Amino acid sequence: MGQTASNVAKKVVTPITSLYSQNNNGSTEICKRTVKHPVIPYVFKRRGSMYFDEDGDLAHEFYEEVFLDRMGKKRMMRKQERNLIAQGEIELPFPRLHVDFPIVICEAPDL
Known part of the structure; x- marks a missing residue:
């Protein structure tokens, strides 16, 4: 509970943004990466x-x-x-x- 808002935001946004990655040809694909500690x-x-x-x-x-x-x-x-x-x-x-x-x-x- 002692985290700052920016740290919490990074932990929430990182799993979402890391699901989608761009290839060299510009297409977006879903990555199969698991999150160790999801933030709720x-x-x-x-x-x-x-x-x-x-x-x-x-x-x-x-x-x-x-x-x-x-x-x-x-x-x-x-x-x-x-x-x-x-x-x-x-x-x-x-x-x-x-x-x-x-x-x-x-x-x-x-x-």
């Missing part, structure tokens, strides 16, 4: 944005209540940043287009 424009997984805490609860942020004085009358919510485990990779419900894939998607107007 879809993303099937993403990195999760939530965390698990010590109890196994899942949330974006965790807060703990802290008492500021000895009597316990003043309280404050402090953000908990320790002992959190990232959620990891999440399967998307349906494939989405890659952000860096250089394709313009538009709807043609009805004439």
Whole structure:
């Protein structure tokens, strides 16, 4: 996913353009070349944005209540940043287009 748009475009266009080659006499023929790693424009997984805490609860942020004085009358919510485990990779419900894939998607107007 860390590729630039031009690198992705080269990987997509190269298999397509390499299928057709010109002979010395100018005619176009289809080559029988296989592509080692085809690039697909879809993303099937993403990195999760939530965390698990010590109890196994899942949330974006965790807060703990802290008492500021000895009597316990003043309280404050402090953000908990320790002992959190990232959620990891999440399967998307349906494939989405890659952000860096250089394709313009538009709807043609009805004439």
